[in-house]
Amino acid sequence: MPQVAFLECSRCCLHHDATTPQTVCTACAGSLYVRYDLSAATGTAVRDRIGTTEQDHRWSGMGRYRDVLPAVDPVTLGEGWTPMLPSRRNGNVWLKEEGANPTGTFKARGLALAVTMARHYGLKKLAAPTAGNAGGALAAYAAAAGMEAHIFMPKDTPMANQVECRAYGAHLTLVDGLISDCGRMVAERSPKEGWFDVSTLKEPYRVEGKKTMGYELVEQLGWEYPDAVFYPTGGGVGMIGMWKAFLEMEELGWVSGRRPKMIAVQAAGCAPVVRAFQQGQAASQMWQDAHTAASGLRVPKPYGDYIILDIVRQSGGTAVALSDDTIFASLKDWASHEGLLLSPEGAAATAAYDHLIRTGFLSPDETVVLFNTGTGNKYTDVIGARV
Structure with missing residues (x-):
């Protein structure tokens, strides 16, 4: 190591x-x-x-x-090596099922590494704002490591996220606002409370956990790149981590060829990266009145927006925003025809694929990987109101 x-x-x-x-x-x-x-x-x-x-x-x-990965003793709950499932309707479409992770989402990867390194450094109290799933993952891994977790999340976050934080023994604060409001509270209170802030991209090791998605998808495709990767983009750490993985694999001689087009997928009610991409900006502007039932995409200004935009442009990819109606129609379509209950964020990726096929940006014979970032079972209250 x-x-x-x-x-x-x-x-x-x-x-x-x-x-x-x-x-x-x-x-x-x-x-x-x-x-x-x-x-x-x-x-x-x-x-x-x-x-x-x-x-x-x-x-x-x-x-x-x-x-x-860092040569330290890991805090692990068995995260990673999630299934790569072929679509039953298009053999060139693969779904990376991150709902198979501990706590039911891809957030387990990043928080596993963040908590691992926090314990390695001797830290005792961790804090983070969350749109929902990161809070559950932080709570779980902090419990496994014997550490305190202080989590701030919007009060309208899916109930499953709130329940798991409390069950794991975390200190949960529900906020009448967005993740940006939660982030401000964490930043203000951390110095006086003695918390170490593990917010998205404000510590370096969550990226290291997320980069394993890039290693996995390439290995699972026979050490070859797909033509495109669709990634639901809230904070965007997964996209940043995968791009880092691709660069490392090329340096190591583990993969060659053209890197995939990276497709950033957002909801129409909160699409700061899509707007910045379309306007040719290097960074996004704060999205006003952010709203979407895909809570993981309700990030009005990602901290790493400048990195995300650079990756999308370098790769020849694009950024797509879909309405909630379109997202939930795709969720129901994949449930009834593929037997998979996606998260709303994952359904944004499947909807974006259909959109880019219709517009001609991609062709059906190109190999693509769509990320379902969490199990739909964590959103039963949200999905039940829609389907």
């Missing part, structure tokens, strides 16, 4: 010490990337060993990529 060499600012490239806890760049407040010495993992011989060891057979989760 590699040692972390340093942390690097995603904006100004300033290096930061990785031996102590860090939040964002001290010079420009940019998000930090974890950089390793990966020389020992170079070559396909190392790649082809993945999944063959006794440890891999016992636990085939994120630990199978320990050659590209």
Whole structure:
């Protein structure tokens, strides 16, 4: 397993010490990337060993990529290595089922690494704003690590998210507002309360957990890139993590060829990245009156918007916003024809695929991966009101 060499600012490239806890760049407040010495993992011989060891057979989760993750004792609940399911109607469409993770969502990956490193650094109290699912994941992993979790979420977040936080023993504050309001409260209270803020892209290790989605989808496709990846984009950490994974795999010689078009998917009622993309802006503006039943997409200004927009443009991808009616129609379609109960965020990705096929941006013979970021079972109150 590699040692972390340093942390690097995603904006100004300033290096930061990785031996102590860090939040964002001290010079420009940019998000930090974890950089390793990966020389020992170079070559396909190392790649082809993945999944063959006794440890891999016992636990085939994120630990199978320990050659590209921090060399510390993990806090794990068995996250990662989620199914890649072929569509029953189009053999070129694959659904990455992140609902199979602990706590039922992809958030388990990022929070597993964030909590792992927090424990490694000796931290005791963690805090975060959340649109819902990150709160449940933080609560679970903090409980597993014997740490305090202080979670702030909008009061209209799906009930399952609220229940799981309380069940795991987290300190939950419901806020009459959006995740941006929750974030402000965490930032204001953390210094005096002694909390370490693990907000999206305000600590470097959630990206490391999320990048394993990129390693997995490439491995599950036979170490080849798909033509496009559809990603429901609230905070966008998963897209950022996957792009980092693609760069690392190319450096290691584990994959070659053209990287996939990255498709950022948002809801029409909260689409700051889509608007910025369409207007040619380098960063988004705060979205006013944000509203959508896909609560994970209700992020009025992602902290890493400048990174997301750069990735979409570099990849030749695009950004798409769908109405809630369109999203829930796709959710019902996939449930009744594919046997999969998607989260509303995942249904935004399936709806976006149909949209880009109709518009001709993609053709049906291109291989695509659609991310269902969580199980629909966590949204039964929301889905029940729609279908």
